[in-house]
Amino acid sequence: MITTDRMAAVDANAAALGVPRKQLMESSGNAIAREVRAVAEPGATVPLVCGRGNNGGDALVAARFLDEYDVAVALLGRPETIRTDIARENWEALEAAEIPAETVTDSRDFDLTRPDGDDPDVIVDAMLGSGVSGGLREPERTAAAAINASDAPVVAVDVPSGIDADTGEPTGGSESTADGGEAVAVNADRVVTFHDEKPGLASLDAEVTVADIGIPAAAERFTGPGDLLGLDRDPDSHKGDNGEVLIVGGGPYTGAPTLSALAALRAGADLVRVACPESVASEVQGFSPNLIVRALPGDRVGPAHVDRVASLAAGVDTVVLGPGFGGGDGTEAFVRGFLTAYAGRAVVDADALRIVPDVDTDADLICTPHQGELVGMGGETASDPTERTQLVREFAAEVGHTLLVKGAVDVIADGDDVRLNRTGNPGMTVGGTGDVLAGTVGALAAVTEPFRAAAVGAYVVGRAGDAAAEANGSGLVATDLPDRLPEAMRNE
Numbered sequence: 001m002i003t004t005d006r007m008a009a010v011d012a013n014a015a016a017l018g019v020p021r022k023q024l025m026e027s028s029g030n031a032i033a034r035e036v037r038a039v040a041e042p043g044a045t046v047p048l049v050c051g052r053g054n055n056g057g058d059a060l061v062a063a064r065f066l067d068e069y070d071v072a073v074a075l076l077g078r079p080e081t082i083r084t085d086i087a088r089e090n091w092e093a094l095e096a097a098e099i100p101a102e103t104v105t106d107s108r109d110f111d112l113t114r115p116d117g118d119d120p121d122v123i124v125d126a127m128l129g130s131g132v133s134g135g136l137r138e139p140e141r142t143a144a145a146a147i148n149a150s151d152a153p154v155v156a157v158d159v160p161s162g163i164d165a166d167t168g169e170p171t172g173g174s175e176s177t178a179d180g181g182e183a184v185a186v187n188a189d190r191v192v193t194f195h196d197e198k199p200g201l202a203s204l205d206a207e208v209t210v211a212d213i214g215i216p217a218a219a220e221r222f223t224g225p226g227d228l229l230g231l232d233r234d235p236d237s238h239k240g241d242n243g244e245v246l247i248v249g250g251g252p253y254t255g256a257p258t259l260s261a262l263a264a265l266r267a268g269a270d271l272v273r274v275a276c277p278e279s280v281a282s283e284v285q286g287f288s289p290n291l292i293v294r295a296l297p298g299d300r301v302g303p304a305h306v307d308r309v310a311s312l313a314a315g316v317d318t319v320v321l322g323p324g325f326g327g328g329d330g331t332e333a334f335v336r337g338f339l340t341a342y343a344g345r346a347v348v349d350a351d352a353l354r355i356v357p358d359v360d361t362d363a364d365l366i367c368t369p370h371q372g373e374l375v376g377m378g379g380e381t382a383s384d385p386t387e388r389t390q391l392v393r394e395f396a397a398e399v400g401h402t403l404l405v406k407g408a409v410d411v412i413a414d415g416d417d418v419r420l421n422r423t424g425n426p427g428m429t430v431g432g433t434g435d436v437l438a439g440t441v442g443a444l445a446a447v448t449e450p451f452r453a454a455a456v457g458a459y460v461v462g463r464a465g466d467a468a469a470e471a472n473g474s475g476l477v478a479t480d481l482p483d484r485l486p487e488a489m490r491n492e
Contacts, residue, residue, distance in 0.1 A: 001196060001197055001198070001199055002195065002196040002197070002198065002220075003166050003198070003199060004130040004131045004165050004166050004198065005131075005229070005230060007130065007195065007196070007198070008131060008226065008229055009224075009226035009227050009229055010195065010215060010219045010220050010226060011024070011215070011219075011226065012224065012225055012226030012229060012491070013218075013219040013220070013222070013223075013224030013225065013226040013227070014215045014216060014219035014226075015226075016224045016225050016226070017216060017218060017219055017224070019214065019215065019216065019219070021054075021086055022086045022089070023214065024194075024213050024214060024215065025054065025057055025058055025061055025086055025087075025090065026061055027211075027212075027213035027214050028058040028061065028157075028194055028211070028213050029058050029059065029060070029061020029062040029063075029064070029065060029090075030061070030062070030065055031192050031194070031209075031211030031213060032058060032059060032061075032062035032065075032124065032126075032155065032157055032192055033062045033065035033066050034192075034211075035155050035190060035192040035209055036062070036066060036069065036122055036124065036155060037066075038190075039122050039153050039155065039190065040069070040121045040122045040153075042068035042069060043068070043069065043070060044069055044070065044120075044121035044122055045069075045070045045071075045072075045114055045120040045121045045122075046066060046069045046070065046071045046072075046120065046121065046122045046123070046124060047071075047072045047073075047074060047112055047120050047123055047124070048060075048062065048063055048071060048072070048073045048074070048124040048126060049074050049076065049112075049123065049124065049125055049126060049127055049143050049147065050073060050074065050075050050076065050126045050127065051076055051077075051126060051127040051128050051129075051140070051161075052075070052076065052077045052081055052082045052083050052087070053082075053083050053084065053087065053128070053129065054083075054084055054086070054087055054129065055126050055127070055128060055129030055157055055158055056075070056076075056082075056087060056126050056127065057082075057084065057086055057087030057090050057091075058126060058157050058158075059073070059124050059126030059157055060073065060087065060090035060091055060093070060094055061090050062124065062126075063094060063099050063101075064090075064093065064094070064097060064099065071099060071100065072100045072101070072102070073094060073099065073100065073101035073102070074101075074102055074103075074104050074110070074143075075091065075101065075102070075103045075104065076103075076104050076127060076139050076140060076143060077103065077104070077105065077139075078103060078105060079091055079103060104139050104143070105139075106139070107138045107139035107141070107142035107143070108142075110139055110142055110143050110146060111146070112146050112147065112150055112152075119150045119151045119152045120150070120152045121152060122152055122153055122154075122155060123147055123150060123152045123153070123154045123155070124154075124155050124156075124157065125144075125147060125154055125155070125156040125157065125160060125161050125186045125188060126156075126157040127140045127143060127144070127161040127186075128140060128161040128162070129157065129158040129159060129165075130158055130159050130165035130166075130198060131165075132161075132171055133164075133171055134171060134172060135162070135170070135171060135172020135183035135184070136161065136162045136171075136172065136183065136184050136185070140161060140162075141184050144161055144162055144184045144185065144186045145184055147186050147187075148184070148186065148187045153189040153190065154186060154187065154188045154189050154190070155188065155189070155190045155191075155192060156186060156188035156190070156191045156192075156206070157191075157192060158191070158192070158193050158194060158198075159191065159193065159198060159200070159201065160185060160186040160187070160188040160191065160204070160206070161185065161186045162183070162184055162185025162186055163185050163186070163200065163204070164200055165193075165198035165199070165200050165201065166198065166199050166200050167199070167200045167203075168199075168200030168201065168202070168203030168204055169200070170183050170184075170185045171183075171185070172184075172185075188204070188206045189206055189207065190206055190207045190208075190209065191204065191206050191207070191208045191209070192208075192209045192211055193208060193209070193210055193211070194210070194211050194213050194215075195210070195211075195212070195213060195215045196210060197210050221418075221419065221420055222419070222420050222421065222422055223412075223419055223420070223421045223422075223423070223455050223456070223458060223459035224459070225491045226491070227452070227455060227456050227459060228456060228459075228460075228489060228490070228491035229491055231268075231444075231447070231448065231456070231489070231491075233268070239270050239271070240270050240271060241270065242268055242269065242270045242446070242447060243268065243269040243270055243271075243317045243318065243443055243446025243447050244269065244270060244271040244272075244273075244315065244316040244317050244318075244446065245261075245264045245269045245271070245272045245273070245316060245317065245318050245319075245320060245439070245442045245443055245446055246272075246273050246274075246275060246309075246312055246313050246316045246318070246319045246320070247260045247261045247264065247272065247273070247274045247275070247276075247319075247320045247323065247439065247442070248274075248275045248276075248301065248309055248313075248319060248320065248321050248322075248338075249274075249275075249276060249301070249320070249321070249322055249323035249324040249325055249350075250274070250276030250277060250280050250284060250301070250323070250324040250325075251276070251277045251279070251280065251299060251300040251301055251324060251325060251326055251331075252300070252324065252325075252326035253323075253324035253326065254276075254280045254283045254284050254287075254324065255324070255432060255435070255478075256323035256324030256350070256432065256435040257274050257276055257284060257323045257324045257435070258274070258284050258287045258288075258291070259323070259432050259435040259436050259439065259478055259479070259482065260320050260323045260349075260435045260436070260438050260439030260442070261274050261284075261288075261291050261439060262287070262288060262290075262291075262436075262439070262482040263435070263436040263437075263438075263439030263440045263443070263461075263481065263482045263485060264320070264439040264440065264442050264443040265290055265291075265443075265482075266440075266482045266483060266485040266486055267439065267440040267443035267444060267457075267460070267485050267489065268443050268444075268447070268489070269442070269443035269446055271292065271316075272290075272291060272292065272439075272443075273291075273292040273293070273294055273312065273316070274291055274292070274293045274294065275294045275296055275301075275305075275308075275309055275312055276293065276294075276295070276296065276301070276324075277295070277296050277297075277298050277299050277300055277301060278295035278296060278297055278298065278299075279298070279299035280299075281293050281294075281295035294312055296308060296309070300326070300328065300330055300331065301325060301330075301331055301334050302330035302331065302333065302334050303330060303333040303334050303337050305334060306334060306337040306338050306341070309334075309338055310338060310341055310342065313338075313342060313344060316344075316446075317344075317345065317445070317446035317447075318344075318345050318346065318347065318442045318443070318445045318446045319342070319344065319345070319346040319347070319442075320346070320347045320349065320438050320439055320441075320442040321335065321338070321339075321346050321347065321348050321349070321352045322335070322348055322349040322350040322351055322352030322353065322438070323349055323350055323435045323438055323439075324350070324435070325350060325351045325352060326351060327351050331351060331352075332351075332354075332355055335348075335352045335355040335359075336355050336358075336359050339355065339356075339359045339361040339363055339365075340359060340360060340361055342361065342362075342363045343361075343362040343363055344363060344364070345363070345364045345365075345366075345445050345446075345450065346363050346364070346365055346366070347365075347366045347367075347368060347438050347441050347442045347445060348365050348366070348367045348368070349367075349368045349369075349434060349435070349437075349438040350373075350434070350435075350438075353367055353368075353369050353373050353376065353377055354373075354376050354377055356377060356399060356401065357377050357378050357398075357399050364401070364450055365401035365402065365450075366401065366402045366403075366404060366441055366445060366450045366453065366454050367399075367401055367402070367403050367404070368404045368406065368434065368437055368438050368441060368454075369403070369404075369405055369406070370405070370406045370407070370434065371405060371406075371407055374392070374395070374403075374405050377395075377399075378395075379391065379392070379395035379403075379405075380395070381405075385409060388407075388411065389411050389413075389418055389420065392405050392411040392413045392418070393411075393413040393415065393418050395413075396413040396414050396415045397415030397416075398415075400415070401414070401450075402414040402450040402451050402454050403454075404437075404441065404454040404455075404457070404458055406434065406437070406458075408424075408426075409421065409422055410424070410458040410462070412451065412454045412455045412458060414450065414451045417451055419451075419455040421455065421458040421459050421462060422462075423458070423459055423460075423461075423462025423463045423465070423466055424458075424461070424462030424465050424466065425462075425465055425466055425469045425476075427465065427468070427469045427472075427473075427474055427476035428462070428465040428469075428476065430476060430477055430478060431478065432477070432478025432479070433461070433465065433478050433481060435478065436461055436464075436478055436481045436482060437457060437458070437461045439482075440457045440460060440461050440485060441453050441454055441457035441458075444456050444457050460485060460488040460489050461481065461485070461488070463488035464481045464482075464484035464485050464487075464488040465481060467484045467487065467488065468480035468481055468484055
């Protein structure tokens with residue numbers, strides 16, 4: 001089972017792995033043709049009602065595979081408004097192959113009846129795929145009504161037009177159209193969907209076929225540029241809408257909390273505050289005027305600071321706990337006291353990690369250990385990649401939080417899902433890169449759910465590290481990374 005958003009990410013990751021989108025469309029079209037053959041014998045009349053996106057493009061391919069049928073393609077809209085290059089290429093291929101095709105620019109011209117006045121034998125609905133919101137508009141609305149009025153069996157491509165693939169409900173809900181009519185959705189008899197079943201299809205009164213179109217398992221298992229989809233800022237957002245992050249750290253070290261804070265800003269957080277001992281507060285502030293520093297009395301973070309930090313944390317989206325703490329009983333007592341009372345979202349790193357398995361907290365935690373710190377938390381590791389992945393998954397389920405275990409291949413797990421990340425390079429073993437990662441994940445966790453934040457954080461920090469290594473070779477240092485994060489977060 002795969003959601004619409006995740007499917008879009010997997011599709012983009014497949015392209016990044018070298019699987020051409022055009023090849024996937026060819027496979028999808030072939031799968032549609034197989035479904036038509038399962039419904040009707042050669043010679044049957046098959047109108048394919050196509051939208052101007054890739055859903056329609058899949059059906060344009062299917063028309064070429066159905067040469068033993070009496071096919072006719074209806075494109076809803078002008079050919080020059082087809083939205084993707086590969087769909088446009090397949091429209092042009094139909095013309096070159098002299099397959100009957102017409103454009104529908106006026107819904108009043110849409111007609112499914114055969115010249116003899118009878119209904120067609122099979123109708124293919126390829127108007128709109130998954131990821132569409134709002135009720136059907138013209139000419140799709142009129143086409144959907146005509147499809148539903150026909151006695152012909154209907155084969156829908158990916159999801160019936162007008163149905164939300166994640167919920168199975170009409171995309172328009174109870175909304176009415178501009179002319180006062182009710183929202184319409186195609187009532188399909190069969191659905192051919194791709195790669196994996198979508199959650200909403202199970203609630204439909206339709207036979208569902210899941211077609212393997214050649215997307216490799218690695219596109220789903222490994223992070224990639226597709227995982228960045230949907231993280232763009234809302235153009236109407238205001239200060240604070242894109243996340244407020246509190247970094248709690250420092251004392252023995254000043255660089256660690258500063259790197260985390262700068263990374264959080266470069267990863268998209270609107271506001272980043274640093275709570276650190278007063279002994280280092282001015283030094284942290286001196287790194288950048290973009291940081292908001294809140295001094296804590298003394299030279300180490302300890303149990304006396306729990307209430308103050310809890311007050312600061314109450315107004316933010318994510319807390320990053322641990323960069324630059326150092327060890328010591330007082331630090332451990334602070335972490336234990338803070339997490340016991342805290343019920344928000346937090347990234348836990350460095351010396352704060354070993355407290356997590358034993359603390360009773362309602363907080364939603366993302367833990368970012370390297371393999372040694374994982375063992376210190378009570379987890380296990382292994383040299384075999386498959387065994388290591390399974391051990392991380394089991395330990396994530398045991399502690400009840402998301403884990404991002406750093407390594408040559410990062411393992412991200414929350415007990416249910418597992419993702420692997422291959423970006424990054426040996427130069428990133430230099431001190432401070434883990435602090436950059438913690439701050440990056442903190443910023444992402446302010447705007448998306450923890451597992452995705454951890455996976456995307458690992459991907460983009462590794463990507464930034466690869467860019468830094470290309471520029472600086474073995475001279476890479478942690479301060480090279482934050483300024484490269486914005487470019488690393490582009491889904492290109």
